[in-house]
Amino acid sequence: MTFDTGCDRIEILLTSYAAGDLGPDEHAEVERHLVACQGCRGELLRERTLRDTLASMPLIPCPDRVTDAVMAAVDADENRARAAIRRIGFHGRRRAAVGMLAAAAVLALVFVVPSSERAIVDPVAETSEQTWSEEEILTARGEVRFTLALAARIIEKTEKSTISEVFGQRLPGVVTKSVKTLASSLEGGQG
Amino acid sequence: MDKNAFIEILRTHRDRVFSYSVYCLRDRDDAEDVTQDAFLRLWRKRDEVDPDRVEAWLIRVAHNLCIDHTRRRRTARNYVARPEMKLAVEQAASAALAAGPDHGLVREQTRTLLLDAMSVLHEETRSAVMMHYFQGMKIEEIARILEKKTSTVKVQIHRARKALRGALELGAECGAVLERETT
Numbered sequence: 532m533t534f535d536t537g538c539d540r541i542e543i544l545l546t547s548y549a550a551g552d553l554g555p556d557e558h559a560e561v562e563r564h565l566v567a568c569q570g571c572r573g574e575l576l577r578e579r580t581l582r583d584t585l586a587s588m589p590l591i592p593c594p595d596r597v598t599d600a601v602m603a604a605v606d607a608d609e610n611r612a613r614a615a616i617r618r619i620g621f622h623g624r625r626r627a628a629v630g631m632l633a634a635a636a637v638l639a640l641v642f643v644v645p646s647s648e649r650a651i652v653d654p655v656a657e658t659s660e661q662t663w664s665e666e667e668i669l670t671a672r673g674e675v676r677f678t679l680a681l682a683a684r685i686i687e688k689t690e691k692s693t694i695s696e697v698f699g700q701r702l703p704g705v706v707t708k709s710v711k712t713l714a715s716s717l718e719g720g721q722g
Numbered sequence: 723m724d725k726n727a728f729i730e731i732l733r734t735h736r737d738r739v740f741s742y743s744v745y746c747l748r749d750r751d752d753a754e755d756v757t758q759d760a761f762l763r764l765w766r767k768r769d770e771v772d773p774d775r776v777e778a779w780l781i782r783v784a785h786n787l788c789i790d791h792t793r794r795r796r797t798a799r800n801y802v803a804r805p806e807m808k809l810a811v812e813q814a815a816s817a818a819l820a821a822g823p824d825h826g827l828v829r830e831q832t833r834t835l836l837l838d839a840m841s842v843l844h845e846e847t848r849s850a851v852m853m854h855y856f857q858g859m860k861i862e863e864i865a866r867i868l869e870k871k872t873s874t875v876k877v878q879i880h881r882a883r884k885a886l887r888g889a890l891e892l893g894a895e896c897g898a899v900l901e902r903e904t905t
Contacts (some may be wrong), residue, residue, distance in 0.1 A: 544879045545853070547861065574883070577890040581883055584832050585855035593740035597754050598732060601761045605725070608765065 535566065541571050604712045723768040731776055732761055738857070739780050746788040746852055748837060756787040781857060782867040789845045832892075839889035842884055850875050851882045 541564045547553045548561045565572055686693075723731075739760055743753035760783045771779050776798060840848050846868060853859045853867065861879075865872045883890070 543876050546876060546879050546883075550860075551853075552860065556890065577883055577887060580832070580890045581836070581851075582855055584829065584836050585851070586742070586858065587829060588745060588833060588856055591738035591741040591744050592739045593757055594754065597740065597758050598736060600758050601732060601765075604727075604758075604762050605728070605765050609725075 537703070538568060538571055541565075542574050544573070545575055547577065549578045549582055723771070723773060726822045728765055728768060731764070734760070735777055735780055739784050742852060743784050743788055745837060745856060746785075746848060747791055748841065749791075751770060752791045756784055756791060760784045761789055768857070778859070778863055778867060781853060782858070785849045785853070785867065788849070792845050797858060826839070832889075835889045835892065836886060840882075843885060845880045847885075850878045854879060857893050 540617050541561055544553060544557055548558065553561065566574060736757065739755055740757045743756040743760075744750055747753050747756070760780050763783055764776070764780060809830070840851065848863050850868065853864045854861065859867075861872055861875050865875045868875065870878075
């Protein structure tokens with residue numbers, strides 16, 4: 532077989548020619564060349580042998596164990612995803628509960644604590660007159676945190692859904708005092 | 723893509739992906755791993771894959787996984803050297819001729835020697851050949867999967883045919899001999 536640039540080009544086109552994918556111009560060009568070139572006719576024969584042999588290769592049935600393994604992995608993925616959603620949901624609800632409790636604690640300071648008590652211990656009035664030791668602030672912060680965590684646990688474990696349901700109409704006295712301490716220390720730039 | 727749609731895709735395409743992997747790797751165990759891995763990747767990327775192009779996507783993933791397996795295997799096993807491969811091809815062809823006028827057997831033997839000969843092709847070239855001839859994919863589709871120019875894929879297939887010339891000529895010769903004997 533003699534090679535020239537014409538044969539090189541035709542040989543590359545033979546794959547598409549045998550697949551029937553050539554446009555009319557290139558198809559005609561290949562056919563003209565094949566009439567005159569024995570080497571490219573041999574190449575076309577090899578192309579067709581390759582095509583026929585590989586195209587006729589039978590599909591091999593995929594074993595069921597492969598499908599089973601895929602589905603087991605898919606199920607495991609789904610279970611992990613569901614568990615993750617449950618975890619996110621739990622943490623999300625817990626964060627929301629703590630946030631609600633914090634807000635409720637502030638509101639409780641204003642609305643739940645009787646006005647008579649508020650009159651006796653006025654954090655704004657105390658701000659200008661009283662400063663708090665670091666220990667007192669830390670203690671107050673710990674008591675508020677503990678109480679809110681306790682309330683969150685109670686909400687989580689029971690049917691109760693608000694802080695007023697947990698503590699009745701008023702916060703425990705010690706917490707009220709701690710909230711006031713923290714509020715006034717923040718006002719005074721101490722917190 | 724929900725789970726039911728995925729199961730349907732798995733049922734529809736598993737044999738094709740598995741067969742492609744078996745013919746590329748010539749190893750059923752590795753092909754099982756590739757098939758399993760390809761479908762699991764599909765599940766995990768189910769929201770990113772175009773449902774109309776899922777077969778091409780699976781073949782592309784299987785192609786990449788087959789290449790990974792081949793590279794790992796190449797370090798673990800010694801491949802048959804080219805002269806020994808040529809001898810194996812000739813022996814297979816002789817066996818086909820000696821078997822008599824059985825076209826099915828000749829085709830089977832030609833297939834065996836072709837697949838053996840293909841194992842010396844570059845992974846990507848072998849994949850292009852398998853995608854075009856076995857999967858029936860268009861050159862343009864293969865070029866997209868391999869991220870090559872269409873002209874590059876055409877040249878790859880042309881070169882593969884050249885490299886497989888010995889096996890193809892023996893296969894064609896077997897067929898010609900049988901034609902003569904049966905007419």
